[in-house]
Amino acid sequence: MTEPRPTGDGRPPRKRTPRVGEVVRTSRITPHMIRVVLGGEGLAGFPSGEQTDRYVKLLFPPVGATYGVPYDVERIRAELPSDQWPVTRTYTVRAWDPVAGELTIDFVHHGDEGLAGPWAAGARPGDLIQFMGPGGGYSPRTDADWHLLAGDEAAFPAIAVTLEQLPPGARALVFVEVAGPEEEHADVLAAPGVELHWVHRGQGIPGDALVAAVSAAPLPSGRGHVFVHGEAYAVRALRGHLRATCGLDPEWTSISGYWRRGDTEDRWQATKREWNARIEAEEAPVGS
Numbered sequence: 001m002t003e004p005r006p007t008g009d010g011r012p013p014r015k016r017t018p019r020v021g022e023v024v025r026t027s028r029i030t031p032h033m034i035r036v037v038l039g040g041e042g043l044a045g046f047p048s049g050e051q052t053d054r055y056v057k058l059l060f061p062p063v064g065a066t067y068g069v070p071y072d073v074e075r076i077r078a079e080l081p082s083d084q085w086p087v088t089r090t091y092t093v094r095a096w097d098p099v100a101g102e103l104t105i106d107f108v109h110h111g112d113e114g115l116a117g118p119w120a121a122g123a124r125p126g127d128l129i130q131f132m133g134p135g136g137g138y139s140p141r142t143d144a145d146w147h148l149l150a151g152d153e154a155a156f157p158a159i160a161v162t163l164e165q166l167p168p169g170a171r172a173l174v175f176v177e178v179a180g181p182e183e184e185h186a187d188v189l190a191a192p193g194v195e196l197h198w199v200h201r202g203q204g205i206p207g208d209a210l211v212a213a214v215s216a217a218p219l220p221s222g223r224g225h226v227f228v229h230g231e232a233y234a235v236r237a238l239r240g241h242l243r244a245t246c247g248l249d250p251e252w253t254s255i256s257g258y259w260r261r262g263d264t265e266d267r268w269q270a271t272k273r274e275w276n277a278r279i280e281a282e283e284a285p286v287g288s
């Protein structure tokens, strides 16, 4: 393969460094949540960070790909047709242990559809996976009077990391939608000051129960810092409730869809910018 093409302004292309993780072990932490622990030399130098929503972009080559791990993503994109490019899936860093060199990711196993969920279900020690990152954008503000953390199973890893990092005694309202009681995580304990509500979806549409529970909850007085993520339609409804109805300061809210029902991550990410722009426009006061 040839070197990646230079950018239009003559500068060398920005090199995004992919890493390779090797599956060390896996476990079912609930019937539909699979924990995969990655290790190996490819994780050396993975940065520690304060953001509690840190995520990585896992790369999945298409079936029948002519290349194997490790591969040069930039070169593949420069030289192969797009149906040969690896596909990305975004996952939260549930834990990074720099001493053991182990990166933990919790995957929702939402059925046989998709790439990442089924990959996690079939992952075995020694399997390799390439990924980019980490990125991230949220950590709980220490000057907040209270915190609201709300989401579904996909957002729970970030909520769990946040709970582990809240200062002792911090006040937090936490709502997590899961299918039923069997999906509640036993390993996350609510500290004093934290009200943890498991919201059961049952046979309902993903996100409906979460929207109902959060919308019915009285918010404490004072300044709240908000983290709401999960299924995109539910997140949109909660954003309207929290910003428009409750009047929370947008600067103090981290609210966005992690996935959208009926869409793969590719389709969701491709339309996310437009989706967010439309929501912003709907929220803008008339005449602005």
Ligand SMILES: Cc1cc2nc3c(=O)[nH]c(=O)nc-3n(C[C@H](O)[C@H](O)[C@H](O)COP(=O)(O)OP(=O)(O)OC[C@H]3O[C@@H](n4cnc5c(N)ncnc54)[C@H](O)[C@@H]3O)c2cc1C
Pocket (backbone or CB within 6 Å): 055, 089, 090, 091, 092, 093, 105, 106, 107, 108, 109, 110, 113, 114, 115, 116, 117, 118, 153, 154, 155, 157, 158, 257, 258, 259, 260, 261, 262, 263, 264, 265, 266
């Ligand atoms: C910043 C960020 C962090 C994330 N962190 C995590 C994490 O730690 N753990 C995690 O499990 N997910 C996480 N997600 C969500 C995850 O990226 C998506 O759920 C992704 O679509 C899963 O990829 P897939 O290949 O399994 O399914 P896809 O191929 O993307 O989708 C196949 C089908 O499954 C549906 N689907 C996708 N996700 C779900 C779901 N959670 N429940 C029910 N149906 C679904 C789709 O709508 C589609 O119909 C995160 C997303 C973002 C943006």
